[in-house]
Amino acid sequence: MSGNRADGERGGAVGASLEIACDESGSDGENLTGGNTDVFAHAGVSLSVASAAAAVREIRDRIRSPAEEYKANHLLREKHRAVLEWLLAPEGPMHGRARVHLTEKTYFVVDRTLGLLLDDAAEAALLFPAGRPVFGQDGWQAFLEAANQLLRVRHDGDPVDAFYGTVDTLRRAHPGTDAARILERLAATRPRAVAYRDGFLAGPPLVPLLNPLLPAIVRTAALWSASGRPVHLVHDRQNMLTPERIAWIEDTARRAGIGLAGLRLVVARDDARVQVADFLAGIARKIASDELNGRGDPALTALLRPYVDPDSVWGDARSGALLAAPVTG
Template identity: 75%
Template sequence: MPASDLLEVACDESGSDGENLTGGNTDVFAHASVRLTVEQAAAAVQEIRNRIRSPAEEYKANHLLREKHRAVLEWLLAPAGPIHGHAHVHLTEKRFFVVDRAVDLLLGPGTAQAEAVTLFRVGRGVFGDERWREFLAAANQLLRVRNDGEPRAPVQVFFREVDALRRAHAGTGISDVLDRLAAARPRADAYRAGLGDGPILVPVLNPLLPAIVATAAHWSADGRPVQLVHDRQNMLTPERIAWIAAMTRRAGVDLAGLRLVEARRDPRVQVADFLAGIARKIASDELNGRGDPPLTALLRPYVGTTSVWGDERSWVTLAPADEDRSPVP
């Protein structure tokens, strides 16, 4: 296939905490991609260096997020900047991702999305902060592949939480979801038992792999085959890359390939790294009620509408102007 027929896109991520999605260092996972030539990306990186003038050998998003470099950050994201119209960010709200995956596992794929959204949006207010955190932590442990304790302990802890919440909140608007979760214990037992059968190809709690599939789908919209160039990741084994290819084919996306490179050797991946870190921080600030409206407005055109996001207030703020509903996970 002639190179001119391929749409080559460079990618990187920010906010990976492994399987610890409810107690890690970050509450948002961002996967960014840019469609630039190597020359265009190199020029953007050099311009950032010229403007920031830090002696650091390798620049990261934190350089641009410092208040003293605010003007550089705004230049990078602005409509007249080097990446506007040539970049995309897929966001994952980690706590919602845990709830969504747990409900999907226990109640079945597809039909459980509404229940996950209801549970996430109502749960904290109904349960209270402390019990909500305990529920999220129990759901996280239930889904984790790695478990250093007794194999059945995560199931016992999770359903003990569910039973306690059912008793405390019977007859409320959330009791039906809790009742359905309580009845799904056999599914949880089967899931935990299956984790002992060997290496897990696609961990339920890993947001990177579905984000890559979503990224390929976004860029395939113009009809050309998409070639992804991605920063090296231990998660991206040949088997998982094959899974990504299979998922994109199932979605009708023409993914020509996924090639791994060292970020410092490809300026396009460096720009994607900048954008991922910047987007994660801006989105996290919105999620936690400390948003910066001018920066959020600059980020909005880059945010993908299929991002996995449950917080309605912050999503309305983050999503592109023509998208005012919660994204579909």
């Protein structure tokens, strides 16, 4: 995925850097186990403004909706299936010029919980696939919800007591399993959880542990700068992206050796490249969610595969293999 050519076929160039337009889909804040979506998607596209505008015009000409602003939902309607397939197809306007980073939200919760409490996020790759078979649907859902409440800034009741009560109940009910072994380790971490919650007394953290957007942006920068060419990111405006958090993104990328040259915000409707990124993010979220829940469309999943970041945060092995998003640990 190289940068802009003189004829403008590729992404916008800023000096020696590559400009990538970004948007997301599936944001529910820190509510990752009871929100409206179970997948978060962050897309980046390497298109010139002219190429992106041409793609948006073509979509409008094919769909012919009176809506002022088109969204992914327009493309996901069955009557517009041909337009969706054209957009994702190898001969379409995005192929080789767009990528999407996926986050399976419940896996993200488990990953962040074990990373915080055990300093061992690798255990998430063991606990996550075992949780539902060992603890049952109700027990596993109780664990996920308790972990989500423990880590989120806004919460109900005493999230520390609720989490460790759930851990104790499950580990005692299912002894001798690998899942119970991990819960045994978690049961000894209450002081760390209390210290984490006490940290909120001074105010909410700059970077909420459970918000997937900020790490997804860092990953997008890493993905596009992997060839050695630095990237500028152009992102749709949203409340989460304050100047302080943008500075955190840039600093985090710099310390990780990622070639992020800068990030600026735009209004999506004023930048066709961001509109295309919005299309891809919304489409990818829906296709991935359908595959995750066993109702995937094989043709659409196959069309999406070339766009999916192989280092997406994904815990379900079956759907991950189909989406080309391998299980991460």
